[in-house]
Amino acid sequence: MYELDDRKVKILQAIIRTYLETGEPVGSRTISKYSDLNLSSATIRNEMADLEELGYIIQPHTSAGRIPSDKGYRFYVDKLMEDQQREVQDLKDLMIQRQDKMERVLKQVAKVLATNTNYAAMISSPQYRRNKLKFIQLTQVEDGQILAVIVLEGNIVKNKMIPISEMLETEDLFRLNVMLNTSLNGLTMEEINLDVITQLKEQAGDHSVLVSEVLDAVAQAIHEEEDVEIFTSGATNIFKYPELSDSERARELISTFEEKQQLASLITRSFEDTDTEKNGIQVYIGNETPVQAMKDCSVVTATYDLGRGMKGTIGIIGPKRMDYENVVNTLKTLMVQLDQIFERS
Amino acid sequence: MYELDDRKVKILQAIIRTYLETGEPVGSRTISKYSDLNLSSATIRNEMADLEELGYIIQPHTSAGRIPSDKGYRFYVDKLMEDQQREVQDLKDLMIQRQDKMERVLKQVAKVLATNTNYAAMISSPQYRRNKLKFIQLTQVEDGQILAVIVLEGNIVKNKMIPISEMLETEDLFRLNVMLNTSLNGLTMEEINLDVITQLKEQAGDHSVLVSEVLDAVAQAIHEEEDVEIFTSGATNIFKYPELSDSERARELISTFEEKQQLASLITRSFEDTDTEKNGIQVYIGNETPVQAMKDCSVVTATYDLGRGMKGTIGIIGPKRMDYENVVNTLKTLMVQLDQIFERS
DNA sequence: TATTAGCACTCAATTTATTAGAGTGCTAAC
DNA sequence: GTTAGCACTCTAATAAATTGAGTGCTAATA
Numbered sequence: 001m002y003e004l005d006d007r008k009v010k011i012l013q014a015i016i017r018t019y020l021e022t023g024e025p026v027g028s029r030t031i032s033k034y035s036d037l038n039l040s041s042a043t044i045r046n047e048m049a050d051l052e053e054l055g056y057i058i059q060p061h062t063s064a065g066r067i068p069s070d071k072g073y074r075f076y077v078d079k080l081m082e083d084q085q086r087e088v089q090d091l092k093d094l095m096i097q098r099q100d101k102m103e104r105v106l107k108q109v110a111k112v113l114a115t116n117t118n119y120a121a122m123i124s125s126p127q128y129r130r131n132k133l134k135f136i137q138l139t140q141v142e143d144g145q146i147l148a149v150i151v152l153e154g155n156i157v158k159n160k161m162i163p164i165s166e167m168l169e170t171e172d173l174f175r176l177n178v179m180l181n182t183s184l185n186g187l188t189m190e191e192i193n194l195d196v197i198t199q200l201k202e203q204a205g206d207h208s209v210l211v212s213e214v215l216d217a218v219a220q221a222i223h224e225e226e227d228v229e230i231f232t233s234g235a236t237n238i239f240k241y242p243e244l245s246d247s248e249r250a251r252e253l254i255s256t257f258e259e260k261q262q263l264a265s266l267i268t269r270s271f272e273d274t275d276t277e278k279n280g281i282q283v284y285i286g287n288e289t290p291v292q293a294m295k296d297c298s299v300v301t302a303t304y305d306l307g308r309g310m311k312g313t314i315g316i317i318g319p320k321r322m323d324y325e326n327v328v329n330t331l332k333t334l335m336v337q338l339d340q341i342f343e344r345s
Numbered sequence: 346m347y348e349l350d351d352r353k354v355k356i357l358q359a360i361i362r363t364y365l366e367t368g369e370p371v372g373s374r375t376i377s378k379y380s381d382l383n384l385s386s387a388t389i390r391n392e393m394a395d396l397e398e399l400g401y402i403i404q405p406h407t408s409a410g411r412i413p414s415d416k417g418y419r420f421y422v423d424k425l426m427e428d429q430q431r432e433v434q435d436l437k438d439l440m441i442q443r444q445d446k447m448e449r450v451l452k453q454v455a456k457v458l459a460t461n462t463n464y465a466a467m468i469s470s471p472q473y474r475r476n477k478l479k480f481i482q483l484t485q486v487e488d489g490q491i492l493a494v495i496v497l498e499g500n501i502v503k504n505k506m507i508p509i510s511e512m513l514e515t516e517d518l519f520r521l522n523v524m525l526n527t528s529l530n531g532l533t534m535e536e537i538n539l540d541v542i543t544q545l546k547e548q549a550g551d552h553s554v555l556v557s558e559v560l561d562a563v564a565q566a567i568h569e570e571e572d573v574e575i576f577t578s579g580a581t582n583i584f585k586y587p588e589l590s591d592s593e594r595a596r597e598l599i600s601t602f603e604e605k606q607q608l609a610s611l612i613t614r615s616f617e618d619t620d621t622e623k624n625g626i627q628v629y630i631g632n633e634t635p636v637q638a639m640k641d642c643s644v645v646t647a648t649y650d651l652g653r654g655m656k657g658t659i660g661i662i663g664p665k666r667m668d669y670e671n672v673v674n675t676l677k678t679l680m681v682q683l684d685q686i687f688e689r690s
Numbered sequence: 691t692a693t694t695a696g697c698a699c700t701c702a703a704t705t706t707a708t709t710a711g712a713g714t715g716c717t718a719a720c
Numbered sequence: 721g722t723t724a725g726c727a728c729t730c731t732a733a734t735a736a737a738t739t740g741a742g743t744g745c746t747a748a749t750a
Contacts, residue, residue, distance in 0.1 A: 027742050040694050045743065063700045063742050134486065141480045141496050149494050149504070151486050159494070159502040235603055239596040247595075251584040254599060258580055372713050385723050390714070408713050408730045694749075705738070713729085720723075 003054055009080070010037060011047050012056055016068045016076045020321045023243065025065030070286040073298070073320060077283050081325055102126075102156065107231050109314070113334070114234025117327055119318030120257060124267050125229040128152060129190045130309025133222075136180045138162075138173055138214065146173075148218050152189070153308050160221035162214055176211065179203060180218070188309070192222055228267065228312070230260045241319040244296060253317075256293040265290045267313040270301035279335065280304075281328055286320055298322050302331040304338050348399055354425070355382060356392050357401055361413045361421045365666045368588065370410035415631040415665070418643070422628050422669055447471075447501065452576050454659070458679070459579025462672055464663030465602060469612050470574040473497060474535045475654025478567075481525045483507075483518055483559065491518075493563050497534070498653050505566030507559055521556065524548060525563070533654070537567055573612065573657070575605045586664040589641060598662075601638040610635045612658040615646040625650075626676055631665055643667050647676040649683050 004012070014035040018026045028044040048066055051057045056072040059065075068076065106123050113121035135151040146162040183200055184192060197219045204211045235257040239245045244253065256262050269290045274280045280303035284290075289299045294317060301315045314334070316327050349357070359380040363371045373389040393411055396402050401420060402411040413421065451468050458466035480496040491507040528545055529537060542564045549556045580602040584590045589598065601607050614635045619625045625648035629635075634644045639662060646660045659679070661672050 025742090029742075041742090042694050042696090042744095043692085046693090049744080059743085061701065063702075063740095065742065135484075135492070137484060139480075139482060139494075141500075145500070147480070147494070147496060147502065149484075149492070151492060155486075155490070155506045157492065157504040157506070159504065161500045161502070233603070236596050236600040239592060245592055247584060247590055247592075250592075250595070251581050255581040258578070370713090374713080386713090387715095387723050387725090388721085391722090394715080404714085406730060408711095408728085410713065692750090694747100696746090696748095698743105698745090700741105700743075702741095703739085706736080708733100708735070710731105710733080712731090715726105715728085717725090717727105718723100719725100720721105 004056075007037070008047055008051060010035065011044060012051055012068075012072065012075070013080050015048075015051075015057060015066060016072060016080070019067055020323060023241070023319075023321055025060055025067050027065035030065070068321075070288070070320075073285045077285070077324055081328070103229075103231075106229075106312075107233070109334070109338070110231045110233035113314070113316060113330065114237060116330055117316055117318070117323075118234075118237050118240060119316050119322060119327070120232065120234045120237050120253075122230055122232045122257070122263055122266070122315045122317070124263075124312045124314075125231075126304075126306055126310035126312040127228055128156065128310065130188050131156065132186055132188050132308065133184050133192065136177075136184060136218070138177055138180070138218075140168065140170070140173060143167065146214060148221050150218075150221060154306065154310060158221055160217060160224075162217040162221075164210060164213060166210055168210060168214075172211075176204070176214070189222060192219070194219075228264070230263050230267075232257045232260065232263070237318075241321075243321075244319055249296065252293045253297070256291065262291050262293065263315070266299060266301060266315055270303060270313045270315070271311070274303045279332055281331055283324065283328070296320065298324075300324070300327050300331065302335060304335055306338070349401075352382070353392055353396060355380065356389060357396055357413075357417065357420070358425050360393075360396075360402060360411060361417060361425070364412055365668060368586070368664075368666055370405055370412050372410035375410070413666075415633070418630045418665055422630070426670055426673070448574075448576075451574075451657075452578070454679070454683070455576045455578035458659070458661060458675065459582060461675055462661055462663070462668075463579075463582050463585060464661050464667060464672070465577065465579045465582050465598075467575055467577045467602070467608050467611070467660045467662070469608075469657045469659075470576075471649075471651055471655035471657040472573055473501065473655065475533050476501070477531055477533050477653065478529050478537065481522075481529060481563070483522055483525070483563075485513060485515070485518060488512065491559060493566050495563075495566060499651065499655060503566055505562060505569075507562040507566075509555060509558060511555055513555060513559075517556075521549070521559070534567060537564065539564075573609070575608050575612075577602045577605065577608070582663075586666075588666075589664055594641065597638045598642070601636065607636050607638065608660070611644060611646060611660055615648060615658045615660070616656070619648045624677055624680065626673055628669065628673070641665065643669075645669070645672050645676065647680060649680055651683075 011031060014031050015026050018030060018034060028041040028048060031044045032039055032041040048057065052059060052066065055069055056075060057066040058069045060067060102125065106125060110121045110123045131152045131154060133150065134153050137149045139147045139149070141147045141161070144164055146164055146168070148160045148162055150158040179200065183196070183203070187196070197215055200215055201212045204215070235254050238250060238253055244250065266289070270282055273282050282301045284299040284301070286298065287295050289295065289297070296319070297317050298320045299315055299317050301313055303311055303313055305311050314331065316322070316331070318327070356376060359376050360371050363375060363379060373386040373393060376389045377384055377386040393402065397404060397411065400414055401417040403414045404411055447470065451470060455466045455468045476497045476499060478495065479498050482494045484492045484494070486492045486506075489509055491509055491513070493505045493507055495503040524545065528541070528548070532541070542560055545560055546557045549560070580599050583595060583598055589595065611634070615627055618627050627646045629644040629646070631643065632640050634640065634642065641664070642662050643665045644660055644662050646658055648656055648658055650656045659676065661676070663672070
C-alpha cells in the first residue's frame with residue numbers, strides 16, 4: 001500500500017469489479033457514476049492516468065477505457081478481495097457417497113465445480129506414494145496365471161495378473177502370501193523399493209526363479225500407475241468468454257485439457273507453492289501459470305488432503321477476469337466437504 | 346444406378362472427390378479441366394443441373410459451385426468408393442502390449458486413430474454382459490471389511506470393498522468362497538441374476554443376515570459399472586475443418602465429446618446396424634447419425650469383437666467431406682490388429 | 691490546491707458502398 | 721449432342737464514411 005493512497009485503491013477496486021462483470025474496458029464516466037466516491041469523470045481520469053503509470057491498469061488503445069493489468073489483478077487478489085461469507089454453495093447436493101469408487105467421486109467433483117463456477121475444472125487423483133500397504137494377496141486363478149491383489153490404506157485396491165511359466169504349489173503360494181504380508185504390511189509404497197524386494201527374494205530361498213518372477217511382478221504392480229490421473233470437466237465453458245474463444249486460443253486450451261499431460265505441471269507447481277496459511281489455495285494470474293497455453297487465463301488451485309499422505313490438486317481455469325471471490329470460496333467449501341466425505345475412510 | 350447414366354456418375358464422382366479435397370464448392374470449369382472426360386464446362390453445367398435436380402448435389406447459393414448433398418455422399422460411399430489397397434497404416438507402431446490394462450489400450454487406440462485420420466475418435470470399452478465368471482474370492486482385509494475380487498474370462502478384474510456389521514469366521518468365509526465358485530463359475534454376467542442370488546442365500550442357510558448382506562454386495566459388484574466406458578481423443582481436430590469450427594457448432598460438438606453420455610447412442614445404434622458382410626463398418630452421413638450435435642458431421646463406426654461376447658465400438662467423427670476411403674481402410678486394418686493383440690488373451 | 695466543466699481529438703467498431711470474380715443459365719451456332 | 725458466348729447473380733473482399741465511447745488538456749471554480 002505504499003504507492004497507492006486510499007482513493008486510488010478505491011478507484012482501482014471499482015475498475016476491477018466492473019471489468020470482472022462486464023469484460024469490457026471501463027471508462028472514467030462509468031466509475032464516476034458507479035462508485036460512491038462522488039467524483040467527476042475528470043478527476044477519475046486523472047487518477048486513472050496515475051494508476052496506469054504505476055502499472056495497475058492498461059489501456060488497450062488510445063481511446064478505450066482501462067482494463068486491469070496482471071499486476072492489478074494480483075493486487076486485487078492479495079489485498080482487495082473480501083473473504084465474503086456468501087451463501088455456502090450447495091455442493092452437498094451431489095450426494096457423493098463414500099462407498100463410491102474414488103474415480104467416480106473425482107469425476108463428479110470436477111463436474112460440479114465446472115457447472116457451479118462456469119469455468120473449466122480439473123482434479124487430480126491423490127498420490128499414493130506415502131500410503132501404506134494394508135493387505136496383499138496372491139491367488140492362483142488358473143494354471144499359469146496368478147492374480148495379485150493389493151489393498152492400501154483408504155481401501156485403494158490394485159490388481160495385477162501375473163503369468164507364470166510353471167505351476168506353483170498351493171502350499172508355496174500360501175507361504176509366499178504370509179511372507180509378503182508380514183514383510184510389507186504397514187510399509188508405504190515408496191518404502192517398498194528394490195532393496196526390500198531383493199531381501200524378500202533371499203528370504204524365499206529355494207524356488208528362486210519362479211518366486212523372483214512373481215516378486216518382480218508384484219513390485220511392478222505396486223509402482224505402476226503411480227502417475228496420478230487427471231479428470232477434467234467443463235472445458236467448453238471457455239467458449240463463454242469471448243476473450244478466450246477465438247478459434248486458435250480455444251483450440252489450444254481445449255487441447256490442453258484433452259491431453260491432460262500438461263496439466264500435471266499445474267499440480268506439481270501447486271504442491272510446491274502450497275502454503276498452509278492460505279488453506280492451500282493458490283492463484284496464478286496470466287503468465288504466472290506454468291502452463292503456456294493458459295497465459296491468458298487465471299488458474300486457481302487448491303490442495304486437498306485425505307490424510308495418510310494422500311494429497312491431490314483441484315484447479316479452476318478461467319479468464320483473467322474470473323470471479324476470484326466466488327471461486328476461492330467455492331473451493332474452500334469444497335475442501336471442507338471433501339474432508340467430511342473421506343474422513344472416516 | 347437407375348437414374349444415373351455413366352457420364353453423370355463420373356461427373357458426380359469428380360465433384361465429390363474435388364470437394365473432399367478442397368472443401369470449397371466446385372464449379373463446372375474445374376470439373377471440365379480435372380476429369381478425363383474432355384467435356385466443356387457448358388456441358389458439365391448441363392449435367393450438373395440434372396444432378397442437382399436429382400438431389401445428388403446442392404448449390405449453396407445462385408452463383409456458387411456445387412457441393413454434394415447427403416444423398417450424394419451416400420451414393421459415393423455405397424457405390425463409388427474404391428476398396429483401395431493403400432499402404433497399410435502403421436498402427437502396429439504403437440506397440441500395444443497385451444499385458445497392458447485394457448483401459449490404457451483403448452485410450453491409446455483412440456489417440457492413434459485421431460492422429461492418423463485427423464478426425465475425432467471414440468472407442469467404447471467392451472461389454473461384459475456375456476462374459477463368463479472365472480473366479481471369485483472374498484477376503485477379510487480387516488475387521489468389518491471384506492474385499493471381493495471377481496475375475497472374468499479375458500482376465501478382467503473387478504473389486505469391491507464390502508463393509509460388514511459383524512465379524513465373519515474364517516471358516517465361514519472359506520465355505521462361502523467355495524460355494525460362490527462352485528455355483529457361479531462359468532456363468533455369464535447376465536446369467537447371475539436375482540434368482541441365482543436368492544438360491545445362493547437359501548443354500549447358505551443359517552447365517553442368513555450377514556451372508557445375504559455379503560451376497561447382495563457381490564451381486565451389486567458384478568452388475569455395477571456395466572455401463573460401458575467411452576474414451577475419446579482428438580476432439581480438437583474439428584477445428585481443422587472450417588465448416589465445423591464456428592464457435593457455436595464447435596462448442597456443441599466438443600461438449601458432446603466431453604460429456605460422453607450422448608456418444609452411447611452411437612454405440613447402441615452401431616450394434617443394431619451391424620452387418621457382418623461389411624466387416625461391421627457403418628457410415629452415418631449427416632442426419633443419419635443418432636446424435637443431434639453431429640448432424641453436420643459424418644460418423645464411421647466399427648464393431649470390434651474380442652470373442653466371448655466382448656464387443657465394443659470404435660467411431661470416427663469428422664466433417665461430411667471426410668476421407669471415407671482412408672477412414673474405412675484404417676478401421677479395417679485396426680480391426681485385424683486388435684484381433685491379433687487380443688486373440689490369445 | 692484540488693476538483694470539475696468543457697472541448698478538441700483519437701481510434702475501434704459499425705455501417706454502407708464499391709468492386710471483383712467465380713459461377714450459373716440460356717441461347718444460338720456448330 | 722456439344723460448345724462458345726454473353727448477360728446476370730450473388731458472395732467475398734476492400735474501401736470509405738460514420739458513430740460514439742473515451743481520453744487528455746485547459747481554464748474556470750470552490
